[in-house]
Amino acid sequence: MTAKLLYEEISSIERLSERIYMMRIKSEHISKSSKPGQFVNIRCCEGNELLLRRPISICGTDIQKGTFDITFMVKGKGTQYLSQRKPGETLDIIGPCGNAFELSENYKNVLVAGGGIGIFPLLYLADMIRHSNKCSLIGFKSSSEIVMLDRFKTCSNKVGVCTDDGSAGEKAFVTELLEKELNGKIKWDIIYACGPYEMMKKVHMLSAEHGIKCQVSLEQRMGCGIGACLACACKIKCRGSKGWTYKHVCKDGPVFYSSEVIWE
């Protein structure tokens, strides 16, 4: 699990939609040691203009071929730089970083709920859960941003898709699909969620109402990505007079039980 500083070769890059790219990167170390929920921290410039690494979730691995995948949406200069890379070029990467989702053979029925770029780590997760009944609920802004749907279908027993504008799947939020599943017949053992803050907060509230365990993967702006600079703070419950403390997304997370998080 230990993160290393690596210079790894890009083996392929594919444009999945207007702004979303999937990149396959050769890395013995990361393909062997990573777990769903972990991320890599990538340098996104050659000189010193963009100093901060960009955290991107690991979206899958191929241990035989010694590769791992990332999928990212172009947002600003860093992800744009990544989108313009070519196979054969090398990237300066630290990884695998952070902790992982907790998997257990005891979880017979699992719900996976993702919104937007939050679905990428969840695909890796759904893929690695082998012995459970899996229902994946994924939400996008609109049909033009739908990616990875087939892959979710392959590795889940059921998939629910929704868009904010109704251009594909149901016109709904992921949390509405989730509520329906929670009110259905199946007794769910755990919910795994990743997506926008407000979505995860709602997922947490639903999980609490239904008394179901829930793990979320948080986002925060990062510096070092290795737990030293203390930039990526998040409020987590603890014993003591205040009842909370600042933990760090890059080291203590990104995955937390939603019941530990102080939602604001």
Next chain:
Amino acid sequence: METVKKRIKPDLNIEIMGLKFKNPVIAASGTFGFGREFSKFIDPGLLGGIALKALTLEPREGNKPPRIAETPSGILNSVGLQNPGIEYFLKNELINVKKYNTVIIANIAGNSISDYCGISKKLSATSVEAIELNISCPNVKEGTVFGSTPEGVYEITSRVREVCGKPLIVKLTPNTADIAKNAMAAERAGADAISLINTILGMSIDIHTERPVLNANYGGLSGPAVKPIALRMVHQTASCVKIPVIGMGGIMSGDDAIEFILAGASAVMAGTANIVNPTLCYDIIMGIERYLSDKGIKSVKEITGKLVMN
């Protein structure tokens, strides 16, 4: 035929404040933690020294996130001195950090002069090699109050000096009218060295949310963006004081470090560099060695302040 100059292995050792450093590159406070995380990437024993994350009397939670933003060739931070407090450090971290074969500098901060004195007293009884007085953090209100005027610098430095049994470094803020005057005040008050610069107060705005990126609104700018300002301030300071100057601000390479040394620094610190790449300090050391070796200079000490002004 041209005669090839015999390459020599230059001497990187320096001695300042009565302490020996194996090379002049020290990890800057707040960017290297207490060394634990970095030790997985780089042997801290390769560094000249480590300035630890700022310590306060009581534990501090620091500021609300977001605490970091990227600006052109720079970063803005508003971590706000999050730390577990001096007692926790002495009990749980000191033993570990002392295992690294390098000079350990404790960076201290507080709300009042008596806070600074209290921590200094406690640290004086330990094995840390030196104390760096952080009277310049822009991310908390109190610190800069002491650090921004010569009178303030003099008062806090002299009071800490009375109780401090270790070499004392005073770290200056660039957010001030005349940094050289503050440096001279620290020297008069008994400081053993000056370090500068801490971060420059700055701001970054998200035009879509129409709000500052940092939750604290303002934050401290560091990285290559501040280097020209830092160099000028190090030069002005080194020209005015006799005690050694430790220069920092945007050092990312051996060549950057050489600029600071020529400007008058006896040693340098690198902060943002560690955040960019956990092994960059080592590259800086190697870069200094290469420069000296290429020039046939025997010791890094020879070039401190060697700058010729136009």
